Amino acid sequence: MRTDPTAPAGAGLSCYTENLLDYLSAYSPHAAELLARSVRLAVDPDTGRFSHHDRALNDLPGNRRLAYRGAPDAATALTGIAAELAAHGRALVVADSAALPWLTGTADHHAPHLxxxxxxxxxxxxxxxxxxxxxxxxxxxxxxxxxxxSDSEFTALLAFPDGLSRTHRIRNTLAFGFPVAPPAYATYQWLAVEQGATVEQLPGGPWLTGTAALQETARLLAEDMAGDGPRGVLEDVWAAAQHHLFRDAHLLAGAGAPLTPGEREAVEATTAKWREVPRMLRFAANSARRGRPRPSLVEGAFTALAEREAAAAPVHAAHGCATPADRPTAGRSPVRQGG
Known part of the structure; x- marks a missing residue:
């Protein structure tokens, strides 16, 4: 492994969107604005599934989209990835977060990472x-x-010999906001450009957004930490915090129309609450591991966050960021709005 000292600085996004943004930037100088405006949290209360974006981030100009490809063996995967590089000059691959050779120490668990x-x-x-x-x-x-x-280093970080867990398959499917079909083989996976646009429709539902989504997230998170709910909620909530902080930073930087003093105050208050979420998650998760789950801590944090988000919703709507009422639901799965 050879390291380049000019490594990217990082935008503070999730393990999916950080490098997706880099990829999309080659197609549009406004990729960061598109991603910031897409951020919203939607939750399916029946299944505990999360969607973090209100538009299909895998769609590309010219009626093209990114779609998953898979292979059962390394040689086939490397051939497919090389073909994608030859055709488009870059490629996104699905790596094992715990197998990255540039980690310091060890990761918490094995998970897909773009x-x-x-x-x-x-x-x-x-x-x-x-x-x-x-x-x-x-x-x-x-x-x-x-x-x-090298080939061996590259294939080592791509390999999922046992495939992906159900939680990770769901997360991969919804990583771009709306469903992208998983590949037939999960041992090695990458993304390829193909013709067509993504159907912007969430499965099942009705999905919750706004205040209702945050309240449902608190419930799922408390259940998860107590061992009574779906696995993996912690990672989705952490990703939601990163995405919302990115959205707010975009607004505060004045990338679009300048904020009024009142608008800036509302966004800064929301930012402060989202910034507290990762620290709260770490404390609550460690407490739960010791057999002392703290549902009241989680509930209180998300109640305060929901209040700030509701107060800032008019600012987000005025500046083109996703809100429950920002995009029409005609032709989409039902979305139950809250807050």
Whole structure:
């Protein structure tokens, strides 16, 4: 593994969207604005599924989209990824978050993680970039990386010998906001450009948004920490916090129309509450592991967050960010609005 000292600085997004943003930036100089405006939280109370974006982030200009590809063996996967590089100059691959050679220490668990491949060198190594940054409960950490990987190093970080868990399959399917069909083989996975647009319809439902989504998230999170609910809620809530902080930072930076003093105050109050979420999650999760779940802590944090989000909703609507009423639901699965 060769490291490039000019590794990407990272935008503070999730393990899916950090490198997706880098990929999309090659198609549009406004990719960051598109991603910020897409952020919203939708929850299916019947299944505990989450959707973090109100538009299909895998759709590309020219009626094209990113779709999953899979292979049962490394040779087929490398051939497919090389073909994607030859056709489009870059590719997103699904890596094992615990197998990344640029980790410090160890990750909390094995999970899918998007990594950007920018090309191959004349001597056959893979040029890889990862802008994601994280601190893990285990004490490990991840910093942005850019460098070269050999075939063996590259395939080692891509391999999921036992496939993906049900939670991770669902998360991969909804990673771009709306369902993208998973590949037939989950051992090695990557994304390829194909013709067509994504159907922006959530499965099942009705899905909750706004205040109702935050209240449902608190319930699912408390159940998960107590061992009585679906697995993986913690990771989705952490991702939601990263996405909403990115959305708010976009507004506060004045990338669109400047905020009035009152609007800025409302967004800053929301930002402060979202910034508290990762710390609250870490404390509550550690407490639950010791046999002392704290549902009142989770409920209180999300009640306060819902109040701030409701107060800031008019600002988000005025500046084009996703709100429960921002996009029409005609032709989509039912969305139950709240707040």
């Amino acid at each position: 990594v950007l491949v920018n090309g191959r060198t004349p001597h056959g190594t893979w040029q890889v970039a990862d802008g994601f940054t994280a601190l893990f409960n285990s004490g490990g950490s991840q910093d942005p990386f850019a460098g070269e990987l």
